[in-house]
Amino acid sequence: xxxxxxxxxxxxxxxxxxxxxxxxxxxxxxxxxxxxxxxxxxxxxxxxxxxxxxxxxxxxxxxxxxxxxxxxxxxxxxxxxxxxxxxxxxxxxxxxxxxxxxxxxxxxxxxxxxxxxx
Amino acid sequence: xxxxxxxxxxxxxxxxxxxxxxxxxxxxxxxxxxxxxxxxxxxxxxxxxxxxxxxxxxxxxxxxxxxxxxxxxxxxxxxxxxxxxxxxxxxxxxxxxxxxxxxxxxxxxxxxxx
Numbered sequence: 356x357x358x359x360x361x362x363x364x365x366x367x368x369x370x371x372x373x374x375x376x377x378x379x380x381x382x383x384x385x386x387x388x389x390x391x392x393x394x395x396x397x398x399x400x401x402x403x404x405x406x407x408x409x410x411x412x413x414x415x416x417x418x419x420x421x422x423x424x425x426x427x428x429x430x431x432x433x434x435x436x437x438x439x440x441x442x443x444x445x446x447x448x449x450x451x452x453x454x455x456x457x458x459x460x461x462x463x464x465x466x467x468x469x470x471x472x473x
Numbered sequence: 474x475x476x477x478x479x480x481x482x483x484x485x486x487x488x489x490x491x492x493x494x495x496x497x498x499x500x501x502x503x504x505x506x507x508x509x510x511x512x513x514x515x516x517x518x519x520x521x522x523x524x525x526x527x528x529x530x531x532x533x534x535x536x537x538x539x540x541x542x543x544x545x546x547x548x549x550x551x552x553x554x555x556x557x558x559x560x561x562x563x564x565x566x567x568x569x570x571x572x573x574x575x576x577x578x579x580x581x582x583x584x585x586x587x
Contacts, residue, residue, distance in 0.1 A: 386573065388573075388575075390577075395482075395579055396579060397477075397479075397564055397577040397578050397579040397580045398518075398564065398566075398577040399577070400574050400575070400576075403573050403574070405573060411573070413574060414574070414576075443516075445518065447518075459506045459523075459525070459568055459570055461508055461520040461523050462508075462510075462518075462520065462575060463520065464517065464518040466516065466517055467516055467517075
């Protein structure tokens with residue numbers, strides 16, 4: 356158990372409303388990630404963080420923002436949800452905490468949040 | 474650009490058959506890492522194996538084996554004597570050293586029938 360908790364597990368929201376998903380880790384790992392999973396696309400990286408207040412964009416970052424004010428929490432916000440953001444969202448951490456600029460560790464994932472935007 | 478292709482969308486086999494899941498990757502880097510992950514019907518994602526680009530030795534773990542060939546940019550996964558519990562979506566993934574972005578293939582859904 357990698358100690359990753361995502362909340363909520365399920366959410367239904369309306370188009371245009373803001374939504375925040377939370378990822379909490381108990382492992383004190385430096386690197387955290389948000390992915391979305393869609394049929395035919397596998398998992399695509401939205402944003403990632405390499406430390407408190409240090410974040411960067413992934414391949415599908417439009418329409419999403421993130422914040423990391425504490426090591427253990429990584430928040431994903433949809434400022435104005437759209438139907439195209441209906442997806443399953445996974446948070447992940449790297450399994451070890453490399454101190455260098457690169458991280459080649461496997462990812463350990465939370466259980467996912469199923470978000471439906473109507 | 475980095476890319477991972479899993480051309481097999483779905484595979485269906487009967488229990489005890491051997492099955493190979495294909496993974497082809499593209500990268501310009503000489504140092505990189507390849508991974509396989511499993512997602513059973515319950516939905517969690519589970520890490521199976523990591524390989525670095527300097528290690529082309531095949532690996533076997535029980536009924537699972539992995540064949541890494543740099544010459545063909547492939548990292549294929551074979552399940553020997555498949556079981557119903559192997560039914561899952563399997564993802565191949567690529568990470569370049571110096572980057573933070575693990576790139577996933579679209580996944581292969583494996584059905585193992587009793």
